[in-house]
Amino acid sequence: MAPPADARLQLETVRLTALYGRRAVVKDVSILFPKHTVTALIGPSGCGKTTFLRCLNRMHELSEGGWVTGKVLLDGQDIYDPSVDAIQLRRRIGMVFQRPTPFPTMSIYDNVAAGLRVNGGRARAELDAAVEGALRRAALWDEVKDRLRHSAVALSGGQQQRLCVARALAPEPEVLLLDEPTASLDPAGTQHIEELCHELKTRYTIVIVTHNLQQAARISDYTGFFYLGDLVELGRTEELFTKPTKERTEAYITGRFG
């Protein structure tokens, strides 16, 4: 179950429980996310995997009635400690959502720069370099470099999603959370994002929620299977998909339920 001890630890949840009011939707989940790896979270709809993801950057507490117990350790510090500012924290943990969410009133450039500007004023040249760097890492630079000042909503769905990746990367986060990032994309757009995951894990720790089992198998190092709010099984991806230890995991990945 546990990842190898030599992997440098970055993000860890300790007995994390997420609730809406009195209803727990994630129960007592402890996971280690080793540095510079991709961890996929799979499971049927409503199993709590997205809620779990939203606990990792304290977005869950913004939902009506949302609160948590347990700990989330980022580089050893509990992000739910009262001394931690949730707003500052979210600048260290980037997030990309299910549907592309470019800011419609902003240009491509302003979208990518948004997370940098909110951190305070920066020199023009520095901003330019950061925007270009983020767009290159998101594999979008070549497609948009001649129309940085154009509206972001004119881009295709796949391009918009890579723009959102670039926007999340621009503030140089340590962790990248992806919530079903390819759910609304066509196969070409999906492939782009998957290739990105491979390249980005050399610099970032990635946690991705996905409905697509093949996708989890293709891009992740570790996979966790959620069911009804419980983490049923967690292991190296190739082991989980070939030799699952729990019967329920096997039933799910062979398509017998869910």
Add this chain to the structure above:
Amino acid sequence: MSVRRLRRRLVSGLMTTLVGMLSFVAVLALLVILGYLVAKGASSLDWSFFVQNPVPAGQAGGGVANAIVGTVIIVGLAALIGLPIGIGTGLYLAEYGSGRLGWIVRFVADVLNGTPSIVVGIFAWTWLVRPMGHFSALAGSVALAALMVPMIARTTEEMVRLVPHALREAALALGYPRWRTSLRVVARTALAGILTSCLVGVARIAGETAPLLFTALGNLNFSTSVLQPMQTLSLQVFTYATGPFDEWHRLAWAAALVLMGLVLLLSLAARWMLRSRYGAAR
């Protein structure tokens, strides 16, 4: 099977004709009003009508320059007072108004929205005209602003609510503080809609007469002092239309036409803005 199909087509055709006719009646009313205004008023419209002030009763000629300028001043001042309060309230209701206070504000706004405008005029008279000792354009503007605030607040709220929740979350996930998310992302995305609702609101109050009757009062002379009585187009129409002279009736039609044109222009501007929403980036 074919009988059924025939019946279905028959009913469909009948209903289409029916709703078509009903909407024609609705449009017809507007066309008749507009047509009648043009027929009665257009002949009196010339350059001097726009640039001259009224002449004493019984004399021919004269214009409504004072009323046009007065309308712009009173409505402009009302917008200056009412729009910031209305927009602010609307933003508050949409972004933070889920609690009890939000419910109360929303309820009060809805009640105010349904208040007859003459009642608002009475309050402006009681609280401004009487203490000041005389009628004034300012009192008129305050009355119009009071009419405007609940309207703008509710429409602004609707427009801000149209902004997808996902955009809010995206901004918050980037490390935007809540207030900055509201202003930089949510309000800006809804900006075209908010400005449209402002224009519609201004157009609505531009034609109000009742709340001005005992606040701005009206003035046959040219005046730009907001502390003095001032003429507006709606008051001019009221005075002239209820007066005894044929010459006045003629001028009333022309003034009504000008007022209608002004409101039409504002509505067209609002339409145009709504169409270009979401389209523009800097």
